[in-house]
Amino acid sequence: MEEKTKTTSRPDQVHAGGLYPYQERDLDVLFGKIGRARAGERFLYQLPTGGGKTRIFAGIAKRFTALTGQGVMVLTHRKELCSQTSAVLRKLGVSNKIIDSSSRRSFRGLHQDCFVAMVETLRNRIKDGLIDPGRVGLVIIDEAHHNSFHKLLDRFKAAVVIGVTATPFSSNADMPMYKTYRELIVGESIAGLIASGHLAKPSNWRYDVELNSLSRGINGDFTISSSDALYSSPAMLDLLLHAYEAHSKNKKTLIFNNGIFTSREVYKLFNEAGYPVRHLDNHTPPPERAEILKWFKKTRNAILTSVSILTTGFDEPTVRTVILNRATTSITLYHQMIGRGARWLPEKKTFTVIDLGNNTDRFGEWQAPLDWQTIFERPEAFAESLHYHAQGETHAIPADLREKFPNTLQMGFDVQEAFRKALENKQKGSLVLRASLRQHTIMCIENSASAEDALMLAGALQKEIGWRIRQYAKCLGKVTKNYTEWLAEDYRSKLTTMITKLMQRRTAGREAGPMSA
Structure with a gap:
């Protein structure tokens, strides 16, 4: 459903460092954490996509190098992101050097304030002795929800680490982000932006x-x-x-x-x-x-x-x-x-x-508020809620069965929900199986050119029919195995009959041709 609400005009005023007020505020918070941090401490910063994280990178790098004289390392997980991040940093006044696969000389004597690198490339350069991790006082990780950064961080024992992500939730259940980062700092929300x-x-x-x-x-x-x-x-x-x-x-x-x-x-x-x-x-x-x-x-x-x-x-x-x-x-x-x-x-x-x-x-609408602090602190509960929703959406229909019905958009049928609604409307539960039969009949007919083809498709539905009958039996409560088997056999017989009759009508209609006026 479309939403219609008033959108304000974008503010043109930025602070001297090229930052918007919310960016300047977050930079101050982050730098406060850096100033009080011990060597090796790690913080995670959440900012929505489009919030201007690279501008904040630049602000932190400029302020950090000016106050400490130590280097900054920005890590990305893709080659394209290295080039883009480097260009933006340079545009915002941060001297930097890309460490890529073509870099074969030592970086020990270079005087750049900031380096930008991919994880694997940096790991190899450190191994080759071309990079001294001890010179780096601050590591900034772009797209920090990726797990590829984890092991490399141990090489920067003297550096403070700031990971940045729009979604502080690891896709790897064995590596929740709270185990890597001590604290989450939440930036401006999507709704606020x-x-x-x-x-x-x-x-x-x-x-x-x-x-x-x-x-x-x-x-x-x-x-x-x-x-x-x-x-x-x-x-x-x-x-x-x-x-x-x-x-x-x-x-x-x-x-x-x-x-x-x-x-x-x-x-x-x-x-x-x-x-x-x-x-x-x-x-x-x-x-x-x-x-x-x-x-x-x-x-x-x-x-x-x-x-x-x-x-x-x-x-x-x-x-x-x-x-x-x-x-x-x-x-x-x-x-x-x-x-x-x-x-x-x-x-x-x-x-x-x-x-x-x-x-x-x-997930909810993209702009809807999310409690990122709770998700960061209790990712297992959040993951379980997503898993429960995904499992509860439908029961699995095999892909090879789905391919047999290319003209059918809706193959599923929630037997238990249909049964609940029937009782709520004071109707007989048997109406559920009638509705299911009609759906299966239409599916077979709309994907067939002949009665023979339609009956072959009905045969392919045997396991699906069995599942629906078992779901219906659960709704009835305690029923015998014989009764369940009878329901399934009766269902299959009625499906064959309905398909045959409807296909005969369709064939007769074609042979009769258009009626004269």
């Missing part, structure tokens, strides 16, 4: 999508293979195009997918519909990627469909719509994806979010 005009306000549109064919991998998120099977189906592609044309037509749009196959199908969909669209993934060669991003920037109504590449380090304020054409159990990814559309411009005070993965139901 919207109210002050520093971020655009989202208009949220969400569609109920059945996710019971999705399976979860070892990292807890939905697998690429099951996501591809669902989101490349004709029903989901039709829904995507409908949602775009209803809420984002001719607006610059980013579409986030979970799999490359799906993204390429999305590209075909919009290209065949006549819209300007390009596809981008982490296998796209750098020159082609640069050309695509340049095209996206200059094309007013461009559509860019992507996979695993534009969630961090991508800043294009002219994006007016973000489409989540995927489901995720990662609150970090959820915030990163939507944040790509939140950059403020004088002519852009709002942007559109289209959710096709029930993500809003899972």
Whole structure:
């Protein structure tokens, strides 16, 4: 549902250091922590995507080096982020040097105030003796929720560490952030940044999508293979195009997918519909990627469909719509994806979010307040709540079964909820099985060209029918095994009968042809 509230104008006044008031306030708080910290102490700072964390990096680095004469090391997890962070630091008056794979000389004698490096590269340079960790008094970690930084921090025993993230919640349950960082400092909220005009306000549109064919991998998120099977189906592609044309037509749009196959199908969909669209993934060669991003920037109504590449380090304020054409159990990814559309411009005070993965139901609206302190202190409870929600959304329908019904958008049926509503409305519980039968009949018919095909699909539903019957039996209470088996056999018999009759009617209608006036 779209929200309509007044958005204030963005304040133009910044402090002498190039910081907005909330940034200056947070910098003072952080520097107060640094000034009182012992060697090796670690702090975590939370600031929403688009809040200007690199400006705060620069402010801390300038103040720290001026007062202590010690060096600052900024760590990132991607090569592109190294270059972008270095450029912003330099623009804000912080002399810095990138330590990358081409760096083969010693950095011991260089006089830069600040270094920027990727984790693996820095680990190798320290091992080669080109970097002396003892010269570094402050380590700043960008995107600190990644676990790749953990072991390297032990090399900087004399340094104070500040991790920065929009979402202080580790995806690795065995490495909660409170074990790495002593304290969390919470910055300005998304709602506060919207109210002050520093971020655009989202208009949220969400569609109920059945996710019971999705399976979860070892990292807890939905697998690429099951996501591809669902989101490349004709029903989901039709829904995507409908949602775009209803809420984002001719607006610059980013579409986030979970799999490359799906993204390429999305590209075909919009290209065949006549819209300007390009596809981008982490296998796209750098020159082609640069050309695509340049095209996206200059094309007013461009559509860019992507996979695993534009969630961090991508800043294009002219994006007016973000489409989540995927489901995720990662609150970090959820915030990163939507944040790509939140950059403020004088002519852009709002942007559109289209959710096709029930993500809003899972995490709440992007701008809704979150108690980050509690999430930081009790991540296990927060993770359990997400797991419970994901498990409770639907029961799992196998991907191979889902593929047999490409024209069906809604395959699930909540037997227990339907039974509860029937009793609440003083109806017979048997109506639940009738409704289930009708749904299964329609599914088989709308995905078949003949009665034989439809009956074959009915045969593929045997396990699903068994599950529904067991759920119905639970609603009835104590029933015998024989009765449950009879219910299942009766259900299958009625499904065959209904499919046969309806397919005969459809065939007869075709043979009769259009009726004359």
